[in-house]
Amino acid sequence: MGILIDRHSRIVIQGITGREASMVTRHTLAYGTRIVAGVTPGKGGQEVHGVPVYDTLREACREHSPDTSVIYVPPAAVYDAVAEAVANGIKLILIPTENVPQKDAVKLLALARRAGVRVIGPNSVGVINPAERVKLGAIGGDNVERCFVPGPVGVISRSGGMTAEVSWMVKRAGYGVSTSVSIGGDALIGTTIAELLALFEEDPQTRAVVVFSEPGTSQEEEAADLILRGGFTKPLIAYIAGRFTEHMPEGTVFGHAAALISGNYGRPSLKAARLREAGAHVLDDFDHLIPTLRKILG
């Protein structure tokens, strides 16, 4: 089980012939994940590590019926690529691209919302479901098992790099992950912590969820509300990095673009308080993740 992706996912990569996309394709295939097709306008007929390339997503869809797309295109081309994916019936879109203009982000998210399409990112390093050996994006690199082994813990991280580190800590504690999701470090992203918690709630493999958070946004507050409403009933362990930024002059961004504090909005201490009120385990010391997991999972 796990969430978002499994061995039935039919994955297409838009922009597959680029340097980064080609490397990710190689690593993904080596991990055992199937990629049904790739798209790069003008390069139809080529292959990337054995994956057929098409000029348009429509052609790729006719031949391979993909339902999941990873969009490896530069910031200026992301909006159009998402519009192409939505128009061709893709149901799950991962956007790894960083520095997508906010105006484009709100438009592409609105387009996806209207069509009932789920977007992960922008600025996501990927999603992985180790029990099914399926991954989207660069997550895990060429040494996936170092950090990602199958198990009962869901991982949600606002930091791409820390998605790996948290999953590695879970493994160090003696467990593994059901699905690890890098949700993207931008302020405007497709799928939030609370939305993923709702999916993990329904997943029988997932017994607990770990969240790595940062300053900015109101995602943690929304997650606390979800728990209080009864929408998430499994144990939640959260670490909120960037406490020091509360003591810096206001309006300064450290970390990802979303990590902005303004007034009480985005303060790690208030996020921690809200999550604690809702019954989550909020860690002061990141290393306490290991004993906390052991206590919860036995």
Next chain:
Amino acid sequence: MGRLLEHHGKQLLREEGIAVPAFEVAASAAEAGEAARRLGKPVVLKALVPVGKRGKAGAVKFALTPEEAGERAAELLGMTVREFPVEKVLVEEKLEIAREWYVSVTYDKSKKVPVVIASTRGGVEVEELSRSYPEEIIFCPVDPLEGLPAYRTREIWADLGVRGKLLLAASQFLQRLYAAFDRYDAYLLEVNPLVVTPQEELVAAAVVMGVDDSAVYRQPRLAGVVQLGSERAWRPLTELEKKMVEVNESDPYRGTARYTEMPDGDIGFMCGGGGGSLLCFDTLLALGGRPANYSEVGGNPTEEKVYGLTKGILSKPGVKGLFVCHNITNNTQVDVLARGIVRALRELGINPATFPVVVREAGVNDAQAREIFTAAGVEYYGDEITMTEACRRMVARMREVYGERGQS
């Protein structure tokens, strides 16, 4: 995110057909006096600094005569407003005010759409407005695919009780404001106060504009107007920070190397990525460590970039140790980090036996990294320890070498 100085924002609004006060920019008391003479009216003088709440900071002054304008300008030019020294002042005509309104466009991060915020009570901060008069403020979400239709702008002002010709003028003002927000990839465009003159004209008396620096590539009009990276500092960039921006920009497509100087501190901080740096900084502080800077290094940077950043970090006076730590990397080649860092240490003649250097780097090519760091005498860890344990090791090393209070 990059803020514009007020005269730039006003110029852009003027080009959009929005009325703004007649203004000039002055860099000296004499220039301010001249400007006031040319304007031929009582004037307002405002410090041109990229921070808000200037009124509260005493950075807005009034003058009836050119002589007075010169004197007030001299006062402003000697000031520092929230760490920003005032180098220029805005000299503009003092408007006749019948009423003060508020209007802005920004993004609603939760709903993920643009939002128009409007009120016929202006001149106070919007936070105070929404606290004191929540029923007199309108939040209107905008469908980003459709934009802001003209009829919505009329509805907004009509709901606030605006009638007659003023309703039409206010509607047109808001349409133009939204057009400017959209055209320039702004993330914030605020007019406060929006002045209604006794002749019922609408004038943007004060303008705050921030633009999305991810979109600057498609904004030729903003070239030289917005300082990139200005959201990453609460004061003008220091000389060292400017140098580090150069190091980063020298190869903009290969990795990121961000650097922010902290007041005081003795640990050179060379960490990443975004989340990992926040975690390390918090953890060092919690353990009693004193980082001298903040940094984020990631996205598989070149050796040259790593080398340049390391040298910069170590060049800050008072730095007596170096902490290098990342989350387990997905794509950053840690052997490349190792080469850049060891090269910088060697060139600066730093001996890790007497100058604490603690490294925790695991991920792509970490076997080579271990060899390079170990050969250079650096205390190296891969994934045998956690990031927190590495922070603990760093703080302990500083104490071993320099004693409890940091004196050697």
